[in-house]
Amino acid sequence: MSEQMNGVETQGNTSCFSEQNFNRLLVIMKDKNYAEGSHLFWEGDVSDKLFYIKRGRVKMTKSTDEGKELILYMYGRGDLIGQADPFFSSKHSFTAEVIEDCEVGIVENKDLEILICQHCDFAIDFMKWMGIHHRLTQTKFRDLMMYGKPGALCSTLIRLSNTYGEQHGDTILINKKITHTDLSNMIGATRESVNRMLSDLRKKDALEYENGMIVIKDLVMLQDICHCELCPNEICRI
Missing domain, CATH: 1.10.10.10 (Winged helix-like DNA-binding domain superfamily/Winged helix DNA-binding domain)
Structure with a gap:
């Protein structure tokens, strides 16, 4: 994939998308700015959209009943984040806190469903993205638990x-x-x-x-x- 598409520099976990499919994502995004200290979503919020980080950084956290925070992921420019569950209503398992001012492209699940249904090659790339996310989670828990x-x-x-x-x-x-x-x-x-x-x-x-x-x-x-x-x-x- 080229380093720049439609003026957006790409890196991070979206490298699995072809240029054509990434541009399809760009078309359905709605841009929004978030200030440092704000949140993209909270644990327990309805998961009905994904977020593409064009600028800035976000950390994904999980809180315990005692109030302790566990940082599970840190995302930056070029990362697509959110709970990948486009066909089912679900709630976020984590909280996404902005740690550097962000410009974010928001992808609504209903628009994502249309892309998946209309373009089989996009569906394959989206499955690759989901696979990368699952492997990242598995390896992190392996590191935390085994050694x-x-x-x-x-x-x-x-x-x-x-x-x-x-x-x-x-x-x-x-x-x-x-x-x-x-x-x-x-x-x-x-x-x-x-x-x-x-x-x-x-x-x-x-x-x-x-x-x-x-x-x-x-x-x-x-x-x-x-x-x-x-x-x-x-x-x-x-």
């Missing part, structure tokens, strides 16, 4: 490097400021335990900090700790 908190943290650092990383010689700079609280919310751990694990990784010379941002110095060590299966980047992302 303990150190494995989950290392996996999260690898995903961050694939999403925001910049290669500088033998090191990778994660070009977004990620706080220890953010990391703890991503893996369901306490901030104190994340501090200890990061300190251990620094002592082992696996990472360091540069202007408040994480620099990965030994990617192989992180991969060994989390038993990395070398998933493609569209799956191994935050």
Whole structure:
């Protein structure tokens, strides 16, 4: 797919759509701007639309009964997000919070149903997008459940490097400021335990900090700790 279609730069999880099918999506989108701190939707809202992020960033969270927040996904430009359930009435399982001012294209489910029914090639591309989303969810839960908190943290650092990383010689700079609280919310751990694990990784010379941002110095060590299966980047992302 070309890097730009109808003036919209494409990347993220929509690379599975052909140029023709992506343009079909663009035609039915209705643009809307969201300010930082606002929400695209809340957990429990009716899931009747998808959201294509043209600019900005969004985090998808799940809240526990005790009020603790778990960050499940972080989305940016080029990502299509929402609960992919066009033929059934359902409710959102997560909350989508805007963490950078966003320009979003909104796709109504009723318009999406028409595209799926009219164009079999679009339906195939849409199934590919759903498949990527399901694999991303499966691998994240595998990381959280199978290899303990150190494995989950290392996996999260690898995903961050694939999403925001910049290669500088033998090191990778994660070009977004990620706080220890953010990391703890991503893996369901306490901030104190994340501090200890990061300190251990620094002592082992696996990472360091540069202007408040994480620099990965030994990617192989992180991969060994989390038993990395070398998933493609569209799956191994935050």
